[in-house]
Amino acid sequence: MKHNAQRILPPLLILAAAMPGTILRAEDNIIRQTQLESGIQYDLVTSNNTGSAYSFMPIEEGGASYELYAYGSAWDTNLYFLDRKVIGHYLPRARITINTQDMWHDWFHPGLPPRTRADKPYTLAIKVWGLTDDDDAPLAAQKVLYTHVGQNYDETYTPNGNAEYVVNSFHMFNQEPNYTPVYTALVPMAPTKAMGIEKFTISSLADETIPETSILAEEMLTVWPVSEAFIDGVETGMTIRDSLPNLIIRYSDLYPLSWTYVQIYKGAPQLGKSGAIFNTTPRWHNTIVPQSEVLSIENWESMIGTDGQYTIEVVTITPFNNWQPERLSHVSFNIDRNVNVNGQVVTSEK
Amino acid sequence: MKSDFRIALAQVAFAAAVLLAVQGTGRAQQGVAPFKVKPDGSVAFSDLMELTKQPTVADRITDEELGAIKARHKIQYGAGFTPTEQLELPPRGDLYTNSVLLSDGKNHTLLPMNSLMRVPDNFKSRVVDKPVGKLVLWPEFSKQNRAWVRGQEITFDNATGKTPLSEATLLLVEKTPAIVVSVVNGFPIGVKPQPEAGEAGAGAEAPSGAAPKRPR
Numbered sequence: 001m002k003h004n005a006q007r008i009l010p011p012l013l014i015l016a017a018a019m020p021g022t023i024l025r026a027e028d029n030i031i032r033q034t035q036l037e038s039g040i041q042y043d044l045v046t047s048n049n050t051g052s053a054y055s056f057m058p059i060e061e062g063g064a065s066y067e068l069y070a071y072g073s074a075w076d077t078n079l080y081f082l083d084r085k086v087i088g089h090y091l092p093r094a095r096i097t098i099n100t101q102d103m104w105h106d107w108f109h110p111g112l113p114p115r116t117r118a119d120k121p122y123t124l125a126i127k128v129w130g131l132t133d134d135d136d137a138p139l140a141a142q143k144v145l146y147t148h149v150g151q152n153y154d155e156t157y158t159p160n161g162n163a164e165y166v167v168n169s170f171h172m173f174n175q176e177p178n179y180t181p182v183y184t185a186l187v188p189m190a191p192t193k194a195m196g197i198e199k200f201t202i203s204s205l206a207d208e209t210i211p212e213t214s215i216l217a218e219e220m221l222t223v224w225p226v227s228e229a230f231i232d233g234v235e236t237g238m239t240i241r242d243s244l245p246n247l248i249i250r251y252s253d254l255y256p257l258s259w260t261y262v263q264i265y266k267g268a269p270q271l272g273k274s275g276a277i278f279n280t281t282p283r284w285h286n287t288i289v290p291q292s293e294v295l296s297i298e299n300w301e302s303m304i305g306t307d308g309q310y311t312i313e314v315v316t317i318t319p320f321n322n323w324q325p326e327r328l329s330h331v332s333f334n335i336d337r338n339v340n341v342n343g344q345v346v347t348s349e350k
Numbered sequence: 351m352k353s354d355f356r357i358a359l360a361q362v363a364f365a366a367a368v369l370l371a372v373q374g375t376g377r378a379q380q381g382v383a384p385f386k387v388k389p390d391g392s393v394a395f396s397d398l399m400e401l402t403k404q405p406t407v408a409d410r411i412t413d414e415e416l417g418a419i420k421a422r423h424k425i426q427y428g429a430g431f432t433p434t435e436q437l438e439l440p441p442r443g444d445l446y447t448n449s450v451l452l453s454d455g456k457n458h459t460l461l462p463m464n465s466l467m468r469v470p471d472n473f474k475s476r477v478v479d480k481p482v483g484k485l486v487l488w489p490e491f492s493k494q495n496r497a498w499v500r501g502q503e504i505t506f507d508n509a510t511g512k513t514p515l516s517e518a519t520l521l522l523v524e525k526t527p528a529i530v531v532s533v534v535n536g537f538p539i540g541v542k543p544q545p546e547a548g549e550a551g552a553g554a555e556a557p558s559g560a561a562p563k564r565p566r
Contacts, residue, residue: 028487032445032462040509041448041462041540045487057506057539067443079485081443104383108391119411121423146431147440166437168427175430183420191416201440213441226410259398272405284398286391317401323384325406 029070030079036086036212037062063087065212086204086214092130092144094202094217099123102319104257108286113220117255118194120320121181122221128202131174139207143171144216147203150186152196157289159196172202184223192226193253224290227260228252229314229328233297239334244304247297249281249314253290259283260316260328262295264303269311269330276303307335446481452491452499452529453482459491461531464540467523468530473498476529488538492531500526501533504541509534511542 031044037060057064068083100116100123116122132141148167154160167185188194198221204214233247234240254260261282265275278297285291304310313330317323385397449460458481469477476498486494492501502523507513509532523530532541 028489030445030460030487032443035510038510038542039463039540040542041465042509042534043460043462043488043538045489045537057509057534060510067445069443069445079445081445084441084443108387119416119419124425143432145434145438145440147438149439164439166439168425169434169438170427170431171434172432173430175428177428177430179425181423182425183423190413191420192411192413199440203441215441218440226416228410259401261402263402271409272407274403274405277402282398282402284393286393313406315402315406317404319383321407323401324404324408325402327406327409329410 029068032067032069033057034065034067034212035060035062036064059087065214083218084213084215086212091204091214092128092141092216094129094144095125095127096200096202096217096219097123097125098200098219098221099125100221102257104319108257109288112288113197113222115222115224115256116184117224117226117318117320118184118186118188118192119226121183123178123180124182124200125176125178126172126200126202127176128172128216129174129176133173140205143173143205145201145203145205145213146170146172147199147201148185149199149201150196151199152186152188157195162196164199167198171205184221186223188225194223195225195253197222224255225253227254227258227290227316227328229260229316231262231312231314231329231331234312234331234333236331237333239336241336244300247300247312249295249297251283251291251293251295251314253292254283254285254316255318255320256285256287256290258285258316258318260285260314262297262312262314264300264310264312266305266308266310268309269313269332271327273311275311275313278303304335307338309334451478451481452476453478454491454495454498455482457483457486457491457494459486459488461488461538462540464543465532465538466529467502467532467541468526468528470527470529473529488531489536497528499529499531501536501538502526502530503536504532504534504539506534506539508532509539509541 028045028047031046033042033044034040035057040057042057063086065084065086067081069079069081071079098114100114101120102115102117105112105115114122126146128144131143135142147169149164150167151159151164152162154162165187184194185198186194186196188196200219200221201215202217204216206213228250229252230250231247232250233245249262251260259282262278263275264278265273267273278300280297281295283291283293309332311330311332314328315325316328317325320326384401385393387393445460448463450463450466452459452461453476458478466477488501492499502519504515504519505513508515508519531538533539
């Protein structure tokens with residue numbers, strides 16, 4: 001199917017996909033149009049994050065490519081490549097859809113990639129169509145390139161120089177596979193601490209008719225680690241006989257959409273048991289990246305009743321498990337502050 | 351015992367609303383959360399406290415447990431997938447390897463190849479090989495450095511070589527005491543090298559950034 005030479009490109013929706021964990025500045029983007037035959041380049045600078053733009057340069061017989069670049073977040077002044085589309089004689093079509101259990105992410109942060117937690121699966125749906133099975137057709141008409149790339153984050157919750165690595169790359173034909181459940185393919189030190197970005201890309205192949213490749217579909221998935229919590233000040237099995245020690249609670253990598261708190265109840269540890277909440281510990285987060293914090297709990301006499309075994313738990317509630325609480329950590333100890341005297345009372349008279 | 355609770359709200363940063371125009375990229379439907387969200391992204395404390403009345407349903411998963419689960423659920427790509435001979439990265443663009451760079455000594459800008467119509471000798475040092483300072487895009491850069499770099503409006507037909515530059519335009523460019531960048535509607539554009547008189551076809555390759563030749 002040939003396109004007419006020198007036709008005006010119909011309105012092209014500008015695609016801007018935010019880098020994961022990054023907020024695009026509401027400033028300029030560049031769209032570079034390159035005529036594939038003559039090599040003439042035209043740089044259109046736009047100030048909109050949405051909308052459409054007309055290609056002012058008529059497209060030549062050999063086709064044209066359009067590349068979109070945008071700045072990173074406020075503290076990141078690098079220019080990032082976001083997308084490329086090639087208009088030419090032939091382009092197949094593709095679609096990638098990722099669904100995670102954090103369905104609220106799209107509502108709170110529209111435009112940012114979907115996100116999930118290192119221990120929670122997602123679904124991956126791929127569709128490619130418009131290719132031919134004619135072996136004599138140009139290569140770009142027969143198959144496309146599918147790549148799955150990972151990039152780990154460090155403690156800054158950004159790549160911070162970590163290189164991308166290819167998880168998989170395939171040539172694909174027309175098909176529409178769906179995969180579920182799928183777990184993160186990021187390779188971290190520990191499975192629960194996987195953190196980074198995965199990119200799924202379907203692109204056209206370059207051949208003699210179109211020397212440039214075009215991104216047909218791309219989807220990204222942000223993966224955040226499983227939260228942790230640490231309780232210091234009491235140890236499992238210890239007996240407290242006098243004043244209660246100060247507690248240090250460390251929240252680590254709380255999920256960006258979460259409600260976390262510390263509770264205490266009398267008795268042995270028991271999943272499903274509700275307790276009294278330490279009033280300085282609840283934290284509601286609705287952010288882009290995980291949150292960590294150190295809390296101090298002092299003077300918590302009012303949380304204790306009669307002597308006996310007590311359990312302190314750190315609990316978090318996230319979109320996962322359908323907003324039901326998960327226990328991050330717990331510690332169980334004994335309170336024994338009654339004074340027992342063993343022996344006889346003896347009097348003596350002289 | 352009632353106490354005042356202080357909820358520390360993490361700072362909410364919302365991305366600018368952008369459209370994702372990739373063919374068929376999908377998003378899940380919004381789920382029903384057990385709380386109401388206010389316009390500023392906060393949630394009523396009372397709604398959150400209601401959540402705490404629910405019993406805990408699970409302990410944090412261990413690395414061993416998660417490792418075992420992941421081992422059982424690897425993507426099985428079917429017959430429609432053929433592994434590439436070697437692992438390939440998806441296509442990526444790089445403006446810097448395919449652009450002309452100008453610098454004012456403090457910052458730099460990127461321009462299309464073959465977009466410099468004139469580079470006076472005293473400004474040759476402004477054309478650089480490597481980025482200097484921060485990237486400033488052409489509209490802002492040209493405003494900041496109007497003393498030594500200017501845009502010259504041409505047409506698309508001029509850029510493609512379909513229509514030669516007018517004598518008046520060429521004269522104006524020659525007389526401009528600044529670096530002249532060819533622009534269309536204010537945005538920089540590369541120019542196809544113009545053929546010399548007597549040369550057939552598209553003519554000789556001009557060096558990147560070189561000024562187009564005056565037709566005779």
